[in-house]
Amino acid sequence: MDxxxxxxxxxxxxxxxxxxxxxxxxxxxxxxxxxTPLMSGSNFVHGIVVVxxxxxxxxxxxxxxxxxxxVAVLLGAxxxxxxxxxxxxxxxxxxxxxxxxxxxxxxxxxxG
Amino acid sequence: xxxxxxxxxIGLADLAAAFLFLYxxxxxxxxxxxxxxxxxxGVGMVAAILAxxxxxxxxxxxxxxxxxxxxxxxxVALAIGGGLAWWxxxxxxxxxxxxxxxxxxxxxxxxxGAIAAAELFGNRTSGATELVVTLLGALIGAVSLSxxxxxxxxxxxxxxxxxxxxxxxxxxxxxxxxxLAVGGLIVAAVFGIAVPLLSLPVWICVFFxxxxxxxxxxxxxxxxxxxxxxxxxxxxxxxxxxxxEGFVLQNPALMIAGMVVGAAGLLLTxxxxxxxxxSIANVVFxxxxxxxxxxxxxIVGNLKPVQxxxxxxxxxxxxxxxxxxxxxLAVAQAQQKLFEFVKLLQGAGVVVxxxxxxxxxxxxxxxxxxxxxxxxPYDMIFQLDQINDEFATTDVAxxxxxxxxxxxxxxxxxxxxxxxxxxxxxxxxxxxxVVKRGEGKGYAGIVNALFYGxxxxxxxxxxxxxxxxxIEAVRGLTAAAA
Numbered sequence: 001m002d003x004x005x006x007x008x009x010x011x012x013x014x015x016x017x018x019x020x021x022x023x024x025x026x027x028x029x030x031x032x033x034x035x036t037p038l039m040s041g042s043n044f045v046h047g048i049v050v051v052x053x054x055x056x057x058x059x060x061x062x063x064x065x066x067x068x069x070x071v072a073v074l075l076g077a078x079x080x081x082x083x084x085x086x087x088x089x090x091x092x093x094x095x096x097x098x099x100x101x102x103x104x105x106x107x108x109x110x111x112g
Numbered sequence: 113x114x115x116x117x118x119x120x121x122i123g124l125a126d127l128a129a130a131f132l133f134l135y136x137x138x139x140x141x142x143x144x145x146x147x148x149x150x151x152x153x154g155v156g157m158v159a160a161i162l163a164x165x166x167x168x169x170x171x172x173x174x175x176x177x178x179x180x181x182x183x184x185x186x187x188v189a190l191a192i193g194g195g196l197a198w199w200x201x202x203x204x205x206x207x208x209x210x211x212x213x214x215x216x217x218x219x220x221x222x223x224x225g226a227i228a229a230a231e232l233f234g235n236r237t238s239g240a241t242e243l244v245v246t247l248l249g250a251l252i253g254a255v256s257l258s259x260x261x262x263x264x265x266x267x268x269x270x271x272x273x274x275x276x277x278x279x280x281x282x283x284x285x286x287x288x289x290x291x292l293a294v295g296g297l298i299v300a301a302v303f304g305i306a307v308p309l310l311s312l313p314v315w316i317c318v319f320f321x322x323x324x325x326x327x328x329x330x331x332x333x334x335x336x337x338x339x340x341x342x343x344x345x346x347x348x349x350x351x352x353x354x355x356x357e358g359f360v361l362q363n364p365a366l367m368i369a370g371m372v373v374g375a376a377g378l379l380l381t382x383x384x385x386x387x388x389x390x391s392i393a394n395v396v397f398x399x400x401x402x403x404x405x406x407x408x409x410x411i412v413g414n415l416k417p418v419q420x421x422x423x424x425x426x427x428x429x430x431x432x433x434x435x436x437x438x439x440x441l442a443v444a445q446a447q448q449k450l451f452e453f454v455k456l457l458q459g460a461g462v463v464v465x466x467x468x469x470x471x472x473x474x475x476x477x478x479x480x481x482x483x484x485x486x487x488x489p490y491d492m493i494f495q496l497d498q499i500n501d502e503f504a505t506t507d508v509a510x511x512x513x514x515x516x517x518x519x520x521x522x523x524x525x526x527x528x529x530x531x532x533x534x535x536x537x538x539x540x541x542x543x544x545x546v547v548k549r550g551e552g553k554g555y556a557g558i559v560n561a562l563f564y565g566x567x568x569x570x571x572x573x574x575x576x577x578x579x580x581x582x583i584e585a586v587r588g589l590t591a592a593a594a
Contacts, residue, residue: 015364019355019370019372023375024378027380031143032383034143036475036476037140038137038141039380043220050190051161053227054186057185058175058183059175061174068230073223082200082212082215086209086212088154091146095489096143
């Protein structure tokens with residue numbers, strides 16, 4: 001792990017501080033009309049936990065660790081995929097009166 | 113040198129993911145760019161997941177014999193978990209969105225808890241800080257898992273009554289203290305300070321059991337009307353748990369994404385609590401439905417029922433109409449009919465706007481989504497602070513399936529449990545029609561003074577039936593004129 005940055009103590013706290021502040025500022029500007037998609041969108045973002053689950057599973061040394069890692073990846077993948085699917089569906093429905101007849105559908109249909 | 117290349121790629125992919133998440137959330141902050149925002153964030157997610165498979169070049173010696181099995185398991189877990197969630201996310205009805213978000217959120221919390229469990233059982237943490245952070249993430253993740261599942265069950269109607277018993281707060285506090293105590297014991301045991309009665313793995317199981325129990329106990333007494341706030345809290349919790357486990361795994365992408373969501377969830381929770389004029393502590397620790405029965409101000413006037421057709425025709429001849437939709441509209445599945453009626457009015461030259469209260473629906477902004485689903489353009493939908501002054505100059509306000517959010521007692525009656533909650537000033541419109549299933553009270557169980565006002569008529573019946581009658585009446589008018 002030569003390139004792995006070791007983050008301990010205060011460096012981690014700084015990362016937490018700045019990330020928390022960024023989240024606060026970005027969400028603070030979202031109009032109330034988008035609160036539901038936003039909640040499910042941020043729900044999708046913490047689906048990144050699946051990556052943590054993958055580390056746990058790929059580095060598993062015992063059947064117990066394999067089982068726990070499997071559950072972690074299973075749940076994390078569900079969080080990410082489900083969050084994406086519902087957020088995309090909701091956001092695709094928001095449109096103005098003018099833009100409506102022409103392009104009512106989202107451009108790409110991404111495969112799962 | 114050979115092994116360092118994969119970790120460099122992983123590092124870069126995670127960096128890209130962190131950036132794409134932030135950029136995607138930023139794009140989600142406006143309706144015009146929002147749908148591209150989720151794609152941006154999705155690209156980041158796929159990149160991070162693919163890159164994490166490069167970790168196989170870096171695993172510890174003890175894991176090497178299991179590597180191929182582990183890769184296989186990972187692919188299977190991704191396929192099953194991702195596939196099932198994708199399938200359900202595609203099919204879920206828009207009205208069922210809150211419980212679906214709760215469910216996905218619980219899964220995230222569970223995943224964070226599982227990562228912590230692997231760290232704890234495998235005794236992989238080094239140092240007191242890491243151990244404490246792992247335990248904290250485990251606690252928050254487990255609470256989020258069980259709490260979200262309870263929230264899901266409540267919203268889905270599996271559990272339909274808040275469970276309350278005397279001394280509940282004390283029991284809940286004891287469960288939390290016990291969890292923390294067992295956590296402390298685990299720390300002590302790992303560092304060989306205390307001699308525990310049970311073996312370490314058993315204590316870890318007890319720790320998770322208590323944390324899950326606390327999540328259940330904490331959520332059970334909270335009423336259905338408060339679930340939006342609760343889901344938002346658990347969303348923030350899961351974010352926090354993911355961030356903390358990210359620190360343990362030394363993965364900046366998890367740390368950043370988790371903490372961004374943690375902060376965002378906290379802000380959303382505060383906004384929602386503010387919209388209901390309550391503090392978060394008030395939502396979580398007091399039982400709204402059980403609020404002491406204070407004397408409400410006496411209400412003068414009568415309920416005046418009218419036919420839906422008459423109300424429809426009156427609106428056809430109004431200059432301006434503001435529609436206030438509530439969850440009752442969605443229950444009746446009448447959004448499409450409502451928009452059809454609105455288009456008829458617009459065709460006749462009536463200016464129509466929608467006024468949405470921040471807590472309309474079962475999660476904040478859900479009513480906006482439900483209207484958008486029916487095809488209502490978002491520039492016709494206005495939020496409370498944008499439109500509240502307009503009621504005074506509006507001919508007709510049409511309230512469909514909403515109750516507490518238009519109750520003027522929130523402004524005038526100090527004895528009312530909802531006093532101080534920001535409401536839509538529907539009563540100030542020249543005339544008000546209320547479409548309602550019956551004479552029952554709203555979610556909060558409070559009598560609504562609006563309904564007794566001189567300028568208010570009641571249309572009793574199912575929202576869909578009423579709207580169909582209105583549409584037919586207005587169409588009949590046009591046909592007769594032609």
